[in-house]
Amino acid sequence: MLRQIVAWDNRILKKLAAKHTPLLNKILVPVTKSGNNGYIWFAICIPLLLLNKYRLTGFTVILAMIISGLTGEITIKHIVGRVRPCNRDFGKDLLIKHPAHYSFPSGHTSSSFAVAMVMFFMLPALFIPVLLYACLMGFSRMYLLVHYPTDVIAGVFLGTLCGSVAVAVSPYIPFFSF
Numbered sequence: 001m002l003r004q005i006v007a008w009d010n011r012i013l014k015k016l017a018a019k020h021t022p023l024l025n026k027i028l029v030p031v032t033k034s035g036n037n038g039y040i041w042f043a044i045c046i047p048l049l050l051l052n053k054y055r056l057t058g059f060t061v062i063l064a065m066i067i068s069g070l071t072g073e074i075t076i077k078h079i080v081g082r083v084r085p086c087n088r089d090f091g092k093d094l095l096i097k098h099p100a101h102y103s104f105p106s107g108h109t110s111s112s113f114a115v116a117m118v119m120f121f122m123l124p125a126l127f128i129p130v131l132l133y134a135c136l137m138g139f140s141r142m143y144l145l146v147h148y149p150t151d152v153i154a155g156v157f158l159g160t161l162c163g164s165v166a167v168a169v170s171p172y173i174p175f176f177s178f
Helices: 002-018 022-034 036-050 052-080 107-122 124-143 149-172
Strands: none
Touching (some): 002 149, 107 124, 124 149
């Protein structure tokens, strides 16, 4: 079963590598870079934190990213230790800086879906645009050959869980209620 999953991952990435175009490169490289260190999501937090009405939402986004980072980047990646696809030959040069850590799960995808879940529960008007950007983020990670499809799928599930947990606990954190 594991061999079949790995073979499926590789087939998908080979197909994506064959579909690289200058236009997609110009779109997906900045998308993926905007997810580095959660920059896009912290940028969204700033106006939320400045407005009393949305302050709890802003803090919950930060909490969701922290939970996602601790579980995915700090814990799961080092337990699983999956080597990134960019370390294999897919016949393409890497269009972004080579990531330093392991592949599984996708941290960019996880944090993006964590934020999407916060929006789903706390600021539904932003849910659809954030969800679409989260999907684009996950796709960009595969397109740029730094994650396997199963890394991205795991990131979706992990992010959804982390965002939901953050929404559930944030109202009970005294610091968030001022």
